[in-house]
Amino acid sequence: MLCFAAVMDFGFPYEAYSIQNDLMQSLYRCFEEGGVGIFESPTGTGKSLSIICATLSWLRDHELKKRAQLEQTVHKDKNDENKADDDDWIGAYRKKLDASKVVDEAAKQLATLDKVAARLKEARTKTSDSRHRKMKRKAPNNDSADRIADEVPPLSDDDPDKDIAPVDYNSDDDAAEKRAQSAKPEEEEKLSCTKIFYCSRTHSQLEQFAQEIQKTKFLPRAVTLGSRQALCVNDAVRRLGSVQLMNERCLEMKEKGASTNKVVVMTGDDDKKKVQRTRGGVCKCEYYRSEAMED
Known part of the structure; x- marks a missing residue:
C-alpha cells in the first residue's frame, strides 16, 4: 500500500x-x-x-x-559471498563468482547511465547556445527557402543531436533497416530506457499535449509521431489527401532525390509554427525527423 x-x-x-x-x-x-x-x-x-x-x-x-x-x-557488503562452509570451497567459489557477476553488471549499467546523463547535459547546453545565436541574428521576416534554411544551424560531426535526422534517412529502405537491426544489439540494450507513450485520436491533441509538457519543470525528450498526412510539409503531396497516395508520391520523390534531403531540426514551443512556415514546397521534412527520433 x-x-x-x-x-x-x-x-x-x-x-x-x-x-x-x-x-x-x-x-x-x-x-x-x-x-x-x-x-x-x-x-x-x-x-x-x-x-x-x-x-x-x-x-x-x-x-x-x-x-x-x-x-x-555495487557497494553492498560482500561478506555474503563467503558464507559457505570452509570445506565446501567449490560452493564458496561459485557463490563468489555469481556475486561478482551481479556487481559487475550493476557497475556497467551505472556507467552507462552516467554516460547518457553527460550526453544529455552536453546536448542541452549546445541547444541553449544555438538558441542564443539565433536570437542575436534576428533574421528579417521572410518566408523564402533561403531564409528558413539559415535559421537551422548546421550539425557538426560531434553534435549529439546529429542522430535525430540523418541526411539520407530512408525508413522504407529494407537494406538500411537490416543494417540497423544487425548493428551491435548489445549496445541498443544497454542504452534502452523507460519510455512513455501518450496516444490520442487526433494529431492536434498530441500537439497540444506536447506544448503542455513545456510548461513543466521536467522538459523530457519528447516527439510527436504522426503519418505523412499530419506532418508532410510539401503542398503537392499534401493535396493528394489519401495517406496511401501521399506515401507513394513521397517515396517517388525521395527516389529522385527531391524530397527528404533536408530535415528540420527544431526544439521548443515554436515547432508547429516552423513546420507551417516550411510548407510550400521547401524540402524540410518533419515526418522523417519524427520517425528518426522514434527509432
Missing part, C-alpha cells in the same frame, strides 16, 4: 486544485503498482497537465530508485 504526503511535489506549474491532486496521486499509484487504470475527470480540470506531471514524477522517481538499487548492489 502506497502512502503519500499531504502534498506530494508533482512539479505542477500552478497551484493545483484538490481534484487535480487526487488525479495525479491516483495516476502515480497506478504506475507504481502496475496493472491497468481507467480514470475519468470533468472537462476543464486540466487533465493533460495532470497526466504529464504525474507520469513524469513517477518516471523521475523510478529512475532514481533504479540508480539507488544499482549503487546498493
Whole structure:
C-alpha cells in the first residue's frame, strides 16, 4: 500500500486544485503498482497537465530508485559471498563468482547511465547556445527557402543531436533497416530506457499535449509521431489527401532525390509554427525527423 504526503511535489506549474491532486496521486499509484487504470475527470480540470506531471514524477522517481538499487548492489557488503562452509570451497567459489557477476553488471549499467546523463547535459547546453545565436541574428521576416534554411544551424560531426535526422534517412529502405537491426544489439540494450507513450485520436491533441509538457519543470525528450498526412510539409503531396497516395508520391520523390534531403531540426514551443512556415514546397521534412527520433 502506497502512502503519500499531504502534498506530494508533482512539479505542477500552478497551484493545483484538490481534484487535480487526487488525479495525479491516483495516476502515480497506478504506475507504481502496475496493472491497468481507467480514470475519468470533468472537462476543464486540466487533465493533460495532470497526466504529464504525474507520469513524469513517477518516471523521475523510478529512475532514481533504479540508480539507488544499482549503487546498493555495487557497494553492498560482500561478506555474503563467503558464507559457505570452509570445506565446501567449490560452493564458496561459485557463490563468489555469481556475486561478482551481479556487481559487475550493476557497475556497467551505472556507467552507462552516467554516460547518457553527460550526453544529455552536453546536448542541452549546445541547444541553449544555438538558441542564443539565433536570437542575436534576428533574421528579417521572410518566408523564402533561403531564409528558413539559415535559421537551422548546421550539425557538426560531434553534435549529439546529429542522430535525430540523418541526411539520407530512408525508413522504407529494407537494406538500411537490416543494417540497423544487425548493428551491435548489445549496445541498443544497454542504452534502452523507460519510455512513455501518450496516444490520442487526433494529431492536434498530441500537439497540444506536447506544448503542455513545456510548461513543466521536467522538459523530457519528447516527439510527436504522426503519418505523412499530419506532418508532410510539401503542398503537392499534401493535396493528394489519401495517406496511401501521399506515401507513394513521397517515396517517388525521395527516389529522385527531391524530397527528404533536408530535415528540420527544431526544439521548443515554436515547432508547429516552423513546420507551417516550411510548407510550400521547401524540402524540410518533419515526418522523417519524427520517425528518426522514434527509432
